[in-house]
Amino acid sequence: MPELPEVETIARGLAPSLVGRTVRAVRVYERRLREPIARDFARALRGRTITGLARAGKTHVASLDDDRRWLVHLGMTGRLTLQDGHGPHRPHDHVVVGFDDGRRLVYNDVRRFGRMLIVPAGALTATLGPGLEPLAPELGAAALAARARGRRLPVKAFLMDQRCLAGIGNIYANEILFHAGVRPRRHAGRLRAREWSRIATSMRAVLEEAIDCGGSTISDYRDGFERFGSYQARHRVYARAGEPCHACGERIRTLAVGGRSTFYCPRCQR
DNA sequence: CGCACCCCCTGCCGGC
């Protein structure tokens, strides 16, 4: 589910409600996620005050008052929602964190591809990996071209490689490449400077517009208050195989790149 | 060494 715009939407939405709150209760109903939730997770979180909430790549990063960081990755189907009072325990609610204002943050994940752990602040970079922030001001065409130099993998796989860029997933890789007019199977190392310029511009434009829309709701995604995103209505290629291109009328084509469904307009993208 | 492939898990949808 959640790529950079969805994670950003959730983090921005929840931050005003969570920052300054102190954790009163932690319940772990299911610790078997992509990696098991640590045995001492609840003990480490209980009593801590949240001092910040941000996004790094596709990961939520909550700062704690003991100089540690609480990391939450939502995988494909994870949800992080703030709820009032004591609603019913729903299927796939794996972790429930109660705060001093009576509200609770619920981590729900049907497929359990998510990740939840607490690390010292100093271990943050090592835990999250070296991927660059796509929206960082310094990440322009030159930085992208430098990272792609010599690499033969398809440019779409390059954009989705989290060790290179952190935050772009399947939906937005497709949409960015349509916006930039570049075919997804082009070798990353063979793109021209002007193509990297367009990709750099498109990356920022697509991700920022998607954030403004509260992300894309395909099926599972909801924000921190269970609201839908609306960017799916602006998708130009994703999941539109066989439908007419909004720009030229050509039928959108589909293929697999690195095992992931890929969509493009054969006329608009070269 | 870079990359394609398969797997993790559950749910849903379409076809037979």
Add this chain to the structure above:
DNA sequence: TGCCGGCAGGGGGTGC
């Protein structure tokens, strides 16, 4: 109607 295969926003390990 019911079963089965395929597919889904992510990521990591393996092996070529």
